[in-house]
Amino acid sequence: MTQLLLFNVFNGLIIGAFYALMALGLSLILNLSGVINFAHGGFLAIGGYLAYTLIPYLGFWGALVVAPVLTAAIGILVERVLIRRLYGRDPLYSLLLTFGLAFMIEDGTRFIWGAQSLPYRIPTWLAAPLSRSFFFLTGYRVFMVALVAAAVLGLFLILNRTRLGLRIRAGTLDLETVSSLGVNVRVLRSLNFGLGIYLAGLAGVLAAGMLGLQPTVGDNLIMPSFIAIIVGGLGSLPGTLAGGLLIGVASGVTSVFFPSASEAVIYVMMAAVLIVRPRGLFGEEGRF
Amino acid sequence: MSLLRVEKIARHFGSLVAVKDVSMTVEPGELRAVIGPNGAGKTTFFNLISGFLQPTSGRVIFDGADITGLLPARRVWRGIARTFQITEVFPELSVRENLRIPVEVASGFRLRPWLSRAADAEIRAYVAELLEKGGLAAKADRMVGELSHGDQRATEIMMALALKPRLLLLDEPTAGMGDQETYAITQLIRALHKDSKLTIVLIEHDMRVVFHLADRITVLDQGSFLAEGTPQEIAANEQVQTAYLGKAA
Amino acid sequence: MPQIDKRVGDAVVWLLLVTAPLWLTYVGGYIELGSRVLIYALAAMALNFLLGFTGVLSFGHAAYFGLGAYGTALTIKYLYPSTPLAMLVGVVAATVAAAIIGPMIVRLRGVYFAMCTIAFGQVFYFIAFQWSSVTGGDDGVSAWHRMPLGFGLATIDILKDNKAFYYFALALFAVCAAAMAFLLRSPFGRTLLAIRENERRARFLGIPVDRHIWASWVISCFFVAVAGALYALLNNFVDPRALRWDQSGNFVIMAVLGGMRSFWGPLIGAAIFIVLQDYLSSETQNWMSFIGLFFVLVVLFFPRGVLGIVRRKAAS
Numbered sequence: 023m024t025q026l027l028l029f030n031v032f033n034g035l036i037i038g039a040f041y042a043l044m045a046l047g048l049s050l051i052l053n054l055s056g057v058i059n060f061a062h063g064g065f066l067a068i069g070g071y072l073a074y075t076l077i078p079y080l081g082f083w084g085a086l087v088v089a090p091v092l093t094a095a096i097g098i099l100v101e102r103v104l105i106r107r108l109y110g111r112d113p114l115y116s117l118l119l120t121f122g123l124a125f126m127i128e129d130g131t132r133f134i135w136g137a138q139s140l141p142y143r144i145p146t147w148l149a150a151p152l153s154r155s156f157f158f159l160t161g162y163r164v165f166m167v168a169l170v171a172a173a174v175l176g177l178f179l180i181l182n183r184t185r186l187g188l189r190i191r192a193g194t195l196d197l198e199t200v201s202s203l204g205v206n207v208r209v210l211r212s213l214n215f216g217l218g219i220y221l222a223g224l225a226g227v228l229a230a231g232m233l234g235l236q237p238t239v240g241d242n243l244i245m246p247s248f249i250a251i252i253v254g255g256l257g258s259l260p261g262t263l264a265g266g267l268l269i270g271v272a273s274g275v276t277s278v279f280f281p282s283a284s285e286a287v288i289y290v291m292m293a294a295v296l297i298v299r300p301r302g303l304f305g306e307e308g309r310f
Numbered sequence: 311m312s313l314l315r316v317e318k319i320a321r322h323f324g325s326l327v328a329v330k331d332v333s334m335t336v337e338p339g340e341l342r343a344v345i346g347p348n349g350a351g352k353t354t355f356f357n358l359i360s361g362f363l364q365p366t367s368g369r370v371i372f373d374g375a376d377i378t379g380l381l382p383a384r385r386v387w388r389g390i391a392r393t394f395q396i397t398e399v400f401p402e403l404s405v406r407e408n409l410r411i412p413v414e415v416a417s418g419f420r421l422r423p424w425l426s427r428a429a430d431a432e433i434r435a436y437v438a439e440l441l442e443k444g445g446l447a448a449k450a451d452r453m454v455g456e457l458s459h460g461d462q463r464a465t466e467i468m469m470a471l472a473l474k475p476r477l478l479l480l481d482e483p484t485a486g487m488g489d490q491e492t493y494a495i496t497q498l499i500r501a502l503h504k505d506s507k508l509t510i511v512l513i514e515h516d517m518r519v520v521f522h523l524a525d526r527i528t529v530l531d532q533g534s535f536l537a538e539g540t541p542q543e544i545a546a547n548e549q550v551q552t553a554y555l556g557k558a559a
Numbered sequence: 560m561p562q563i564d565k566r567v568g569d570a571v572v573w574l575l576l577v578t579a580p581l582w583l584t585y586v587g588g589y590i591e592l593g594s595r596v597l598i599y600a601l602a603a604m605a606l607n608f609l610l611g612f613t614g615v616l617s618f619g620h621a622a623y624f625g626l627g628a629y630g631t632a633l634t635i636k637y638l639y640p641s642t643p644l645a646m647l648v649g650v651v652a653a654t655v656a657a658a659i660i661g662p663m664i665v666r667l668r669g670v671y672f673a674m675c676t677i678a679f680g681q682v683f684y685f686i687a688f689q690w691s692s693v694t695g696g697d698d699g700v701s702a703w704h705r706m707p708l709g710f711g712l713a714t715i716d717i718l719k720d721n722k723a724f725y726y727f728a729l730a731l732f733a734v735c736a737a738a739m740a741f742l743l744r745s746p747f748g749r750t751l752l753a754i755r756e757n758e759r760r761a762r763f764l765g766i767p768v769d770r771h772i773w774a775s776w777v778i779s780c781f782f783v784a785v786a787g788a789l790y791a792l793l794n795n796f797v798d799p800r801a802l803r804w805d806q807s808g809n810f811v812i813m814a815v816l817g818g819m820r821s822f823w824g825p826l827i828g829a830a831i832f833i834v835l836q837d838y839l840s841s842e843t844q845n846w847m848s849f850i851g852l853f854f855v856l857v858v859l860f861f862p863r864g865v866l867g868i869v870r871r872k873a874a875s
Contacts, residue, residue, distance in 0.1 A: 058670050118808065420766060
């Protein structure tokens with residue numbers, strides 16, 4: 023029983039880490055620019071597919087490094103050409119825009135890479151289980167959690183130790199003041215967007231290794247990211263991180279006792295949070 | 311019995327004290343002006359009275375009842391209406407529609423899916439009356455968002471009046487207006503006051519307006535109560551003059 | 560003048576709708592397409608009750624559309640083969656769901672509200688997918704069909720006769736449209752406009768904003784459920800795609816495309832969108848990309864919608 027529980031909790035942590043990675047990117051963009059990037063799942067898919075395409079040239083590790091950066095570049099391009107025009111307007115429009123982008127990306131990836139599932143090869147030594155009793159602890163899974171942890175740490179460092187990070191944090195609180203202090207808000211928004219997309223791309227590469235590649239790979243991850251933000255709290259990155267891990271673990275634990283309800287439980291959590299504490303566990307008041 | 315009694319009201323924002331132990335009593339039918347240099351906490355004070363903010367301590371008593379905990383919408387139902395420093399109207403609706411809505415709400419019709427012909431006629435008549443009083447009859451069917459600042463303010467004041475309040479709170483009604491518009495608004499307020507013997511409390515910076523309209527004046531400075539009295543008393547008050555650092559009356 | 564224009568406009572719309580089966584084939588259409596336009600128009604207008612007239616950003620309406628559809632389909636298949644009963648069940652189910660979910664989200668605003676509507680929309684998609692014993696999962700609910708309407712002596716065969724179904728849908732559309740118009744022109748409707756225009760001012764006029772938003776939300780979901788029920792009847796089939804997030808997006812784009820601030824805007828938007836979608840899906844496999852591109856273009860270059868442009872031209 024404990025084996026099963028441990029397995030599922032660990033699994034839940036991995037999934038939670040994914041949710042958190044996605045949600046953090048979403049959250050970054052939402053907090054600074056007020057844009058719900060519905061195309062986030064699409065960028066995740068792009069990250070995975072780009073990595074797939076790059077592996078023959080750069081190998082597994084090269085692809086892992088380069089693909090998210092490329093994805094972020096695409097993201098910044100999209101932001102500059104399309105999303106930028108909608109900042110002053112009703113959030114309705116940017117949401118519709120990202121909806122449209124999501125359509126285009128999903129169909130586009132299908133067009134370029136085909137609708138079939140593509141296999142994503144990971145180095146064999148990584149795929150091997152690390153321990154005989156804990157068979158589920160494959161190297162790859164540990165590696166993923168480690169990488170996500172590293173990414174989160176990196177994000178934390180960027181936000182708290184660099185000038186860019188300071189500006190992003192200040193801009194999240196009061197963009198007007200930041201602008202009047204001489205910061206180029208347009209560039210800030212672009213970079214922030216790029217950072218968020220980088221995280222999506224990274225999640226995509228990692229997901230490819232675990233789930234394989236299909237055009238709809240981002241679909242399943244975007245909704246839990248939304249819920250991670252709702253549960254963890256709007257406007258709070260630590261909250262989003264906590265939210266993601268929480269729903270992942272909850273999902274994992276539930277799958278032990280009520281396997282069919284494991285996905286439903288995150289929706290129940292969302293409803294509970296909205297009823298009891300609408301701003302989320304760590305959310306700031308007045309954010310909505 | 312006084313209509314509005316504010317007892318030692320205070321509001322803290324963390325360590326910042328915006329309003330500290332201010333008390334004020336307003337009699338029915340009075341026109342009270344609240345003045346003070348910038349940062350005196352006048353708007354915060356208003357927000358406390360109208361329910362926009364909750365006080366950290368102190369009470370607000372309206373017509374004998376303690377309304378300190380009531381939300382803004384509830385205070386409206388009790389008879390308190392207010393205008394805002396930045397005019398809050400319905401920009402893409404016509405003046406007539408802007409006025410019709412508070413009239414319907416005040417008549418208890420807000421949830422009605424349907425109006426009888428008689429009720430509709432009554433409402434139209436009252437709206438026409440308000441338009442006339444506010445000097446807006448000629449512009450009744452234009453979009454409020456397109457009107458001049460003065461007309462927008464007049465619309466907002468008439469909207470507040472449409473609620474048939476017993477206390478009208480006006481937050482800097484002449485803010486950002488030129489001489490002509492200021493004069494027009496001042497005349498409007500005066501006419502309304504005389505006409506309906508409404509109790510009015512207003513925040514103002516323009517001393518001409520204050521001295522023209524007010525029965526009594528309350529002066530705030532840096533969140534605290536400074537002085538209170540008739541316009542003549544306040545004009546002669548040295549403390550007030552010092553606080554304003556030479557702002558001429 | 561605007562009053563006369565309005566009446567003329569209304570008359571033209573109804574004329575076109577009533578005579579559609581006559582002229583549709585001449586412009587390269589077919590009656591089923593007309594029915595589909597009606598259904599989506601109703602859905603988009605229902606959404607616009609909330610979006611364009613109350614100013615509330617709901618992106619999860621497909622859930623209630625789908626609930627109406629599934630309720631209808633499941634009733635005919637498993638409970639009792641009666642079209643009116645089935646529709647009643649579907650609409651009631653959706654409205655009850657909306658009434659319950661409403662209070663959870665009605666305190667929220669802006670993008671946060673939108674996020675939550677999307678998330679709640681997804682809940683029902685998920686249920687439709689997972690609960691395959693009842694809903695048939697990904698395969699949907701098939702092997703049933705709409706029942707002819709029996710009125711004692713006469714029977715209207717809406718099953719075999721496409722024209723009859725069109726007029727059946729039109730009748731329901733008319734009733735719903737009239738009801739919505741009626742509500743919007745009432746004192747209650749004006750409080751919704753007030754909330755859209757300036758929520759703070761509405762609050763300070765004594766309007767209980769959250770409660771009114773909840774009412775508008777329930778009304779909107781009610782009408783979208785009627786559209787959903789008709790959708791199921793039209794196709795004699797329903798699957799989770801009716802509930803997906805893209806369906807919600809479609810409703811919004813129709814409202815925006817036609818003009819959110821006008822009553823008939825969503826109808827025009829629906830007509831354009833459905834025809835476009837119909838054309839594209841028969842021409843290319845990648846019609847989804849084009850639809851996505853369409854979204855992007857509308858948002859960037861056409862945000863006020865068709866009727867918004869017309870109105871501006873008329874004003875100048």
